[in-house]
Amino acid sequence: MQGSANLTIMIKAARAAARKLIRDFAEVENLQVSVKGSSDFVTRAEAMSDEVIREMLQRERPNYGWQSKSNEVEGKDPTRRWIVDPLADSVNFAHGLPHWSLSIALEHKGEIVAGVIYDPAKDELFWAEKGAGAFMNERRLRVSGRGRMVDCLFAAGMPASKSAIPLSVRDIGRLMPGCAGVREWGSPALALCYVAAGRFDGYFERGIRPWHVAAGMVIVREAGGFVEPLGEQPILEGRTIVAANGDIFETFAKELRKS
Structure with a gap:
């Protein structure tokens, strides 16, 4: 897999958080009898994912800004920030539906220049950098050609x-x-x-x-x-x-x- 140092960091962070989320997802079915219990469990899982991703990204790029549902922080480098969704979609996750992901984007001077979206349940890693193409795992992606x-x-x-x-x-x-x-x-x-x-x-x-x-x-x-x-x-x-x-x-x- 070819990509920049930033892309490598993004993928490592997504996979690290996903390992914890996939273990939590396996427990969701046992919590369905308690609506509140399931909701609280998923909230904690999302917060954990947010923490893991933020810690890894900020350790490698301490000057970059950060934006997610939990908070927004302006970095020392005002031109770059991470935009992160640590668990999308948490409702699917809470109901045991294997259709959720982790999403990490890098914004530079107001433009999204790199993105990583990982679907752990299906082990599908989608990633792209501006000017370098888009991929799912090792396969290059191309939109459909339907015109009607x-x-x-x-x-x-x-x-x-x-x-x-x-x-x-x-x-x-x-x-x-x-x-x-x-x-x-x-x-x-x-x-x-x-x-x-x-x-x-x-x-x-x-x-x-x-x-x-x-x-x-x-x-x-x-x-x-x-x-x-x-x-x-x-x-x-x-x-x-x-x-x-x-x-x-x-x-x-x-x-x-x-x-």
Whole structure:
């Protein structure tokens, strides 16, 4: 596996946290009889993952900034920061669904230049660096070549925010009659990885946060796909995203952007 020193550090941190999470995931089924017990257990697992990743990254790059759900710290180097989701999707994890991941992105001067997303349950490591291509384990990734909506399978994210739900339901209602299907599996990070791998032809979501999609953005782009906000604000500020292969992107995005 070829990559920069930063990429190597990111992969090591993701794998280290994943080893602990996969052990915790094996215990989730035993906790299903207690809703509160399962919830508390997952909260602790996520906090542990956050701690492991932060400790490893900050040890190797002490001057870089940090952003995750737990906190945000400006580094001595104001041009670089890690954007981390230590457990995405925690709801899937809590219910024993093997569809969750760890996500680490590196931002440089406002641009995501490297991303690592690891799915421990399936042992699929997605990674990319700007200008160097995107990969899943050792295989180079390429978005699908489907160009007709009727042939396309899309991923959608259903937001937690109540205010964004009506728009998302409207979007799905518009898409469903004219495509092969729409799936909502949780984990925006993996949805983007699946677009990069050609498993999905496109993905959209409203109400995302930077750590949900930062790493996946560079992975899709390096796999030949397009990633834009649904609105006028940048993705990491406006909290909306649309991604797809180049053949279907304009048609897909136009449908979602209808007023």
